[in-house]
Amino acid sequence: MTKLVNSPKEHLLVLAEQAKERVKELKESPVPVIYVGCATCGRAAGALETIAAFAEVLKDQGIEARIEKVGCLGHCYAEPLVIIQNPGFPPLLYQKIGAGEAGILVRSFLKDGSDPCYEYLIGALEADENFPTLMDYPRYLYENRVVMEHCGLIDPDDIDHCLAVGGYLSLAQGLEKGGAWVLEEVKSANLRGRGGAGFPAGRKWEIARKVEKTPKMVICNGDEGDPGAYMDRTLLESNPHQVLEGLALAALAVGAERALLYIRAEYPLAVEIMERAIKQAQEKNLLGADILGSGFSLEVSVFQGSGAFVCGEETALIESLAGNRGMPQPRPPYPAVAGLNGLPTVINNVKTLSTVPSIIRNGHQWFRSIGTEDSPGTAIFSVVGEVEYPGLVEVPMGVTLEHLVVDVCGGIKDGKELKAVQIGGPSGGCLPASLMETVIDFDSLKSVGAMMGSGGLVVMNEDTCMVEVARYFTDFTQGESCGKCTFCRIGTRHLRDILHLITIGEGTVEELADLEEISEAVIKGSLCSLGKTAPNPVLTTLRFFRDEYVAHIEEKRCPARMCRPLIAFYIDLEPCARGCDACVACCPTDAIFTTSNRKKAIDQEKCVKCGECVYACPPEYDAVRRISPPEMIPDQGVEPLSEAEKEKEESK
Amino acid sequence: MLDQLLAALNETERAAVDEEEYQVLRAVVDELPAFSREISQLIPILQEIQGKHGYLPRLALDLVADHVQTSIGKVYGIATFYNQFRFNPPGRNPIKVCLGTACHVKGGEILMENFERRLQIKEGETSDDREYSLERVACIGCCALAPAVVVGEKVEAYVTPSKVEGIITEIEVRNEMAAREQAKNDETSE
Numbered sequence: 001m002t003k004l005v006n007s008p009k010e011h012l013l014v015l016a017e018q019a020k021e022r023v024k025e026l027k028e029s030p031v032p033v034i035y036v037g038c039a040t041c042g043r044a045a046g047a048l049e050t051i052a053a054f055a056e057v058l059k060d061q062g063i064e065a066r067i068e069k070v071g072c073l074g075h076c077y078a079e080p081l082v083i084i085q086n087p088g089f090p091p092l093l094y095q096k097i098g099a100g101e102a103g104i105l106v107r108s109f110l111k112d113g114s115d116p117c118y119e120y121l122i123g124a125l126e127a128d129e130n131f132p133t134l135m136d137y138p139r140y141l142y143e144n145r146v147v148m149e150h151c152g153l154i155d156p157d158d159i160d161h162c163l164a165v166g167g168y169l170s171l172a173q174g175l176e177k178g179g180a181w182v183l184e185e186v187k188s189a190n191l192r193g194r195g196g197a198g199f200p201a202g203r204k205w206e207i208a209r210k211v212e213k214t215p216k217m218v219i220c221n222g223d224e225g226d227p228g229a230y231m232d233r234t235l236l237e238s239n240p241h242q243v244l245e246g247l248a249l250a251a252l253a254v255g256a257e258r259a260l261l262y263i264r265a266e267y268p269l270a271v272e273i274m275e276r277a278i279k280q281a282q283e284k285n286l287l288g289a290d291i292l293g294s295g296f297s298l299e300v301s302v303f304q305g306s307g308a309f310v311c312g313e314e315t316a317l318i319e320s321l322a323g324n325r326g327m328p329q330p331r332p333p334y335p336a337v338a339g340l341n342g343l344p345t346v347i348n349n350v351k352t353l354s355t356v357p358s359i360i361r362n363g364h365q366w367f368r369s370i371g372t373e374d375s376p377g378t379a380i381f382s383v384v385g386e387v388e389y390p391g392l393v394e395v396p397m398g399v400t401l402e403h404l405v406v407d408v409c410g411g412i413k414d415g416k417e418l419k420a421v422q423i424g425g426p427s428g429g430c431l432p433a434s435l436m437e438t439v440i441d442f443d444s445l446k447s448v449g450a451m452m453g454s455g456g457l458v459v460m461n462e463d464t465c466m467v468e469v470a471r472y473f474t475d476f477t478q479g480e481s482c483g484k485c486t487f488c489r490i491g492t493r494h495l496r497d498i499l500h501l502i503t504i505g506e507g508t509v510e511e512l513a514d515l516e517e518i519s520e521a522v523i524k525g526s527l528c529s530l531g532k533t534a535p536n537p538v539l540t541t542l543r544f545f546r547d548e549y550v551a552h553i554e555e556k557r558c559p560a561r562m563c564r565p566l567i568a569f570y571i572d573l574e575p576c577a578r579g580c581d582a583c584v585a586c587c588p589t590d591a592i593f594t595t596s597n598r599k600k601a602i603d604q605e606k607c608v609k610c611g612e613c614v615y616a617c618p619p620e621y622d623a624v625r626r627i628s629p630p631e632m633i634p635d636q637g638v639e640p641l642s643e644a645e646k647e648k649e650e651s652k
Numbered sequence: 653m654l655d656q657l658l659a660a661l662n663e664t665e666r667a668a669v670d671e672e673e674y675q676v677l678r679a680v681v682d683e684l685p686a687f688s689r690e691i692s693q694l695i696p697i698l699q700e701i702q703g704k705h706g707y708l709p710r711l712a713l714d715l716v717a718d719h720v721q722t723s724i725g726k727v728y729g730i731a732t733f734y735n736q737f738r739f740n741p742p743g744r745n746p747i748k749v750c751l752g753t754a755c756h757v758k759g760g761e762i763l764m765e766n767f768e769r770r771l772q773i774k775e776g777e778t779s780d781d782r783e784y785s786l787e788r789v790a791c792i793g794c795c796a797l798a799p800a801v802v803v804g805e806k807v808e809a810y811v812t813p814s815k816v817e818g819i820i821t822e823i824e825v826r827n828e829m830a831a832r833e834q835a836k837n838d839e840t841s842e
Contacts, residue, residue: 044794044807076796227752230793265699265736266792306695306734309790323694325733382795384754390796425753456795458753472756476790482733586814588766608769610762612813 008292012172015284019163027085032065032110035083036097037152039072039237040269041230045079046098053099057106065110071238073152074392075139076384078122081152084109090124090131092116125153139389142408144370146378147354148394151238156273159280162241168286170360171245174252175294183209183253186356189364190376195221195312195349196427196453197529198375198442201250201356208254208336208344216256216344220247220353221317222263222270225309226425227476229456231380231392232350236263236270239354240277244300246353248287249360251298254346259298262317264305275302309426309480312454313528314339314347316482327482328528351380351455371397375441379452383409385459386416395440402436405459416461419560420545424453426473426480427533429540430466449540451533465562466545467552471499473537477530487525491518492534499538502549504565505556505629512549515542556629564609568630571613573599573638576623583624586616594646596639604630653718654681657711669711672741676705680712684719691720694730698737706742735790743778743785745823747771747803752791754798759813763799764788766816783827784820 026033034054038047051067058065073081078095082102085091086109094117097105101120108115116131124131134140145151154161162168174182187202208216220243224232236243247259261278263271278300281287289297303321311317311326318340320326339345355377359367368376375397381404384390388410395404401421405411412418420430429450431438438444442452460469478492495518501507519535526532542549551557558566571583571592576599583600584592591606592613600623602613614624627633641649654677658666669677680701687697697716702708708731717727731737747767751760764786768774771784778785794800797809803819811819 040792040807041794041797044797044800044809046809076794079797224793225790227756227791228754228795230791230795233793266789304696304699306699306736307790308734320695320734321692323690323692323730325729384795384798385757422753456753458757458795460757464757469757472753588769588813588817608765610766610813611759615812616814 006293008172008175008294009169011285011292012168015286016163016166016169019160022160023164026066026068029066029085030087032063032087033085034065034067035070035085035153036067037072037079037081038069039152039234040267041072041076041234042079042081043269047080049099050080050082050097050102053102054106057103058110061106061111063106063110065106068155069157070154071152071156072234072392074148074234074394075389076391077389078391083125083153086110086113086116088113089116090126090128092124092131093122093134094120095122096120138407139393139410142403143394144378144396145394146358146370147235147242147351147380148238148392149358150242151234154239156238156240157276159241159277159284159286162239163284166361167241167357168245168281170357171248171252171286172292174249174360175292175296179209179252179255182249182360185360185364186253189359189367190374191352191355191359191367192375192377192442193349194351194355194379194455196424196451198452201348201352204336204346204348205250205253207334208256208346211337211344213338213343214255215258216254217258217260217340217346218247218251218254218256219259219317219321219340219345219347220261220350221312221314221347222261222267222350223305223311223317224264224267224350224454225307225312225480226427226454226456228384228422228425228458229382229454231382231455233267233270234392235350235354236267237273240274241281242354242357243274243350244277244281244287246348246356247300248291248298249356250346250348250353252296254344256344256346257297257299259300260321261300261302262305262311262321263302265307271302271304278302308482309476310482310528310530313530316528317347318345325482327484328530330527349454372439372441374443379440379455381440381455381457383457383459385422385457386413386461386464387411387459388413397441398439400436401431401438401440404440404457405436409459412459412461416463418459419462419464420460420466422458422460422469422537423456424451424536425456426477427451427529427536428453428456429536430460430469430544431540432544435544449536449543451536463560463562465503465558465560466541466548467499467558468503468560468562470537470541471496471503474499474534477534481530481534485526485528485531487522488527488531488534491522491525492531494518495522495535495538502552503558503563505552505563507549507553509550509553512542512546512553558628561626561628563628566630567609567626567628568604568633569602569607569609569611569613570625570627570633570636571600571602572623572625573597573601573636574623575621576600577618577621580618580621582616582618583613586612588612594641596641596645598641601636601638601640604633653715654678654711657714669709673709676709677711677715679705680709680715684715687719689720691722694720694722694727695734698727698731702737707738707740710739738787740778740785741782743782745783745804746785746787747801747819748787748789748792749775750792750794750798750800750802751788752793752795752798754795755791755800758799760799762813763801763811763816766813767801770816770820783823
């Protein structure tokens with residue numbers, strides 16, 4: 001630094017100016033710039049192949065352009081997503097750009113600029129006369145992006161991208177005004193922990209701040225273990241500096257000198273990106289010793305969790321950091337008073353910390369103007385399952401489930417009926433269509449037996465069996481129970497075993513009462529919220545979908561036709577096309593044979609009920625039927641083709 | 653230390669330590685001094701060893717226990733508690749079937765069955781020729797692309813039962829091409 005600066009803020013503004021200069025070069029680039037979303041989900045959809053294709057065709061056509069990797073926009077249904085900034089046009093967002101589409105875009109749009117390829121276009125990022133803008137879509141219009149504002153638009157590997165859009169400004173402000181002020185702001189904002197339980201972050205910080213023991217520590221909990229939620233991963237991968245800034249502000253507020261990012265090992269890309277981000281921030285003196293000349297120092301490191309759902313629980317997480325099995329400990333003492341090595345330890349979720357910079361930047365009044373009185377701010381949901389536009393959605397707290405699923409995410413796919421939404425993962429519950437008016441906030445969801453949890457939301461249609469869903473989650477929590485509390489360890493096992501019996505058609509009506517009784521016992525007899533909430537999926541499905549349980553038990557019938565021991569597949573000979581072999585080729589067990597009239601039938605002995613033939617059967621015939629119970633297969637007088645006929649066929 | 657450990661094994665146990673595993677153990681012996689002896693570093697140490705060698709041989713746990721001066725029971729307890737650790741070598745093409753909520757609802761279990769049938773190994777096993785290993789993962793966070801399978805480092809999206817065949821065939825074709833290329837190179841170098 002050649003220029004002498006006095007305050008952290010001035011110091012930061014110099015950094016921000018430099019960053020803006022560098023980013024301006026990119027924004028005003030005389031050659032086209034292609035931004036490709038490269039978070040884990042983008043890569044899964046083939047983003048790296050898209051980049052390779054762009055590079056190849058550009059070279060082939062002799063066009064000069066820059067390719068930049070960015071994070072995730074959260075529009076998973078449209079991956080791989082590409083933004084093209086072609087001089088003379090507004091930045092344009094394209095969807096589902098695979099290798100082939102990449103080539104077409106280069107040839108038609110970049111080569112002579114004549115055709116912006118409307119067929120792949122979603123819209124322009126800026127208002128423009130010639131193009132629809134993103135705000136013309138409900139998905140963009142209804143969202144209120146506070147935490148995810150820059151996700152997918154900046155390069156997570158380049159700190160300048162973040163600095164240019166105001167990154168670390170809140171930290172500089174916090175450093176000037178002091179930790180006590182930061183704490184007051186967050187407390188007044190009533191920021192509630194986004195990890196699931198909704199405990200006010202400011203209160204937690206205050207407790208730790210008041211404890212006199214030092215050194216203190218702040219931990220970012222990125223051990224996102226809920227199967228079905230991935231927003232923490234997206235935030236870590238798409239805007240890592242926002243997480244670091246929030247972490248530094250938390251440390252400042254509690255007076256901690258050490259900070260740790262606890263990230264689960266299943267997220268290798270997030271670990272890699274965060275480690276790089278920490279290094280870059282240290283180089284710019286935004287982390288490390290004497291941050292921005294303020295005298296405040298913070299040492300930050302990454303710890304890789306080894307895959308244990310229970311480590312999302314604060315006390316278990318601390319145990320695992322100490323090199324033990326991740327088993328929860330009784331509270332009090334709370335970690336904020338005596339955590340890792342008996343020292344005050346504050347643990348906050350990735351989303352909570354990512355929200356902090358915006359509160360400091362805009363003030364607590366602004367934050368409280370979003371959402372509801374008791375749950376201010378926004379909520380991020382990963383809406384997946386049978387909706388038209390699955391992905392990450394950030395909406396203000398207080399909107400209804402109906403609004404989220406139907407208006408924002410486009411409603412149910414393929415014109416089917418909504419049956420239930422599972423909200424909150426293994427700790428949450430299944431809510432039926434009749435409860436879609438429920439408001440999304442911490443307390444309303446609890447009142448109907450579900451939970452905000454980590455924000456996983458799976459939308460289910462009539463083809464999903466509620467008993468099977470309850471069995472799945474119970475199986476999950478059973479496997480993840482650490483074994484410390486008897487009720488959780490053994491209770492969840494009994495729950496799972498009973499549910500398993502019901503899904504294979506061997507349950508009894510008396511067992512439904514057992515399920516309820518055991519559930520109550522597990523809730524009462526467990527130390528941590530893994531056990532306390534584990535029966536939620538069972539209790540909510542029993543409450544709202546009891547008739548499905550009864551159908552499994554009394555009629556041996558799975559109404560959703562999902563539980564495989566209770567279903568069968570057969571081919572309706574009427575629509576089945578003579579001579580068509582589509583289903584034969586796809587069957588993994590060669591269970592489909594030709595009948596005497598040269599149509600197809602399924603050998604029930606060989607069939608493993610994978611359902612592949614349903615998809616393979618051409619829609620114009622649509623001849624494969626799924627039925628429950630299996631005895632319901634109608635007798636169509638199927639006879640296999642005689643050996644002699646078969647030989648004749650083959651010799652042809 | 654390693655020789656002592658080997659000497660303490662009974663005959664069947666010793667027979668199970670093949671040359672390859674012995675070499676891994678030798679490497680672990682050489683690597684250990686670089687690690688901290690703090691008990692709090694136990695998990696990172698195990699992660700490092702697995703990261704390097706792909707798995708944790710049973711005797712490596714004894715070596716680590718000795719290194720951080722704790723009981724083998726403690727190390728074994730840790731290694732088996734966390735899902736990340738594995739005790740048999742992974743295949744050259746590790747296949748992980750995601751069984752998160754979204755993938756489960758869309759038939760992840762059926763994919764697992766198809767892989768089991770196609771590869772003739774069960775979940776958690778490695779094929780005899782070490783070509784494939786099959787595992788389940790709780791959630792890889794690609795829920796909107798369900799059902800998903802991770803093959804090696806690559807995430808395959810929207811996998812259907814018939815795509816299982818395609819995935820395996822692709823690996824087989826790639827192996828065969830590599831083998832031919834190798835043979836060709838050998839020829840020219842001769």
